[in-house]
Amino acid sequence: MAKNNDINLELSLSQYVEDDLWVLTKKLSDSDLCYRAQLYLPKQEMEQFILPEMENDLVRKLGAGVEVKVRDIDSVNDDSYTVRLKVRNGQYYLEKGWRLIKNDKDHIGLFWDKLTGEFKFKHFESKSIVKRVLLRHRRRN
Numbered sequence: 001m002a003k004n005n006d007i008n009l010e011l012s013l014s015q016y017v018e019d020d021l022w023v024l025t026k027k028l029s030d031s032d033l034c035y036r037a038q039l040y041l042p043k044q045e046m047e048q049f050i051l052p053e054m055e056n057d058l059v060r061k062l063g064a065g066v067e068v069k070v071r072d073i074d075s076v077n078d079d080s081y082t083v084r085l086k087v088r089n090g091q092y093y094l095e096k097g098w099r100l101i102k103n104d105k106d107h108i109g110l111f112w113d114k115l116t117g118e119f120k121f122k123h124f125e126s127k128s129i130v131k132r133v134l135l136r137h138r139r140r141n
Contacts, residue, residue, distance in 0.1 A: 022109030022122060023049035039094040041110070046092045053112045062087040065095070069118035070110075080118065 024045040065086040072079045084095040107124040
């Protein structure tokens, strides 16, 4: 007979092990913000956190590009946008349609919501993103 202390009764709605959902963060550069910009995404975070959560069929088609939804959670109207996600020479990026959701804050966070099959997107300011990166670094070490 099992004792209560032998059974893990923790429940979580998060698909990510980390407490921080924003597994992919990026400081926006001038090239990310220009008119025909492509938003290049950090390769390590894409391959470690995002791709394993996506459907296999979607991942296989990344070379040709796939349309994905990006939901801006900062938006009062719960706006979502359709953008094209591609991989070329090992670099993952969102094509030019992503710039519709930018604003004047200099960092962004993304995670893939497995249940809805879309990216969730958030704007951050420098101070909050530095704190998040430091906390994540401490957890890993």
